[in-house]
Amino acid sequence: MCRWATQSGGVERPQMDIDQLKGRLRIPAMVSPLFLGSGPDMVVESCKAGLIGTFPELNQRTAEGFEQWLREIRQRLDGKDCAPFGAQFTPHDTNPRFGPDLQAAIKYQLPIVITTIRITREVTDAVHAYGGLVFHDATTIRHAQKAVEANVDAVIAVTHGAGGHSGSYNPFAFMAELRAVLQDKALILAGGISDGQSVAGAIVAGADLVSMGTCFVPTVECMTSQGHKQMILDSNITDIVYTDEVSGMGASFLGQTLKKFKVSENSVRSLDVMREITPKVWRDYWSAGQGVGGSTEILTVRALAERLEREYIAAMRRAGSIARQHASNRDKIFGARADPDRLAS
């Protein structure tokens, strides 16, 4: 599947590094894991369209179901020249599924393991042993430091305005501080990226990849309700409310759905993964990030990927032309030859 390196016990091994991974993508982007949204159709179509496809382990209600999805996705991508896929895990004391689901990931040699909340060296060693990559979500420098100590391959900087659980930092400021912390680890930027121009901006600013969630909710393959998709199309940045009262951790919601939320009855103080996945939380209160205004129609994943690629290429051309113009202006002002390549070094 997806041209992995070698075969092992009937399951192909996903050995690759971040540069090889980037070389297999249409644009440097991952479709974020979406609770109640991403399943096999979304993952398979993302990978076939040249984007990393992902899903949360807890979108399947049982460990057996999770394993079944891993098998199904591998089979559907088998032999196709496409991007790799991943699943997101929540290693937390309140999540009894983590152990069995990680074992299934190892058994099926899941190419990319994404972790939130916690990460340990045991997990990264186990995934690296079969050739997989580990990405860890970080909303603070401390989270990123712990991820580097655990030897992850990439840190996902989840910044202000992201859909789902999000951080509160500005992406430029957070990326600037992360550079020293990450050393040789890759940086994936998440939060409010809903068009190809923003993807280009993130890459120019120093990210290796981006993670995009909100703009993939209104796709044909996303499993969320039609009502959720339509509300995203009808909403803009002013509708997004960031609160920790719904799930005990800061998260972004479509404010229209919070009108029925009663703080005294529902609010929680700390994260409980099993409570999170009860229908109450994310089924009643719909999530979206500040990039919600970037979606105006329901598209297939492929059509959205193609649109993002067109926008990305146009933005990168613009960046190249600005760099050339800058070099030429510099020549005129200082009288010295200054080409864009020299300026970049």
Ligand SMILES: Cc1cc2nc3c(=O)[nH]c(=O)nc-3n(C[C@H](O)[C@H](O)[C@H](O)COP(=O)(O)O)c2cc1C
């Ligand atoms: C509807 C929705 C559901 C999400 N569910 C999850 C989830 O189950 N696990 C997770 O790690 N992140 C989840 N996220 C966060 C995304 O993985 C990602 O960090 C975020 O969407 C990126 O920001 P953006 O939405 O502004 O593009 C969710 C986001 C949205 C919008």
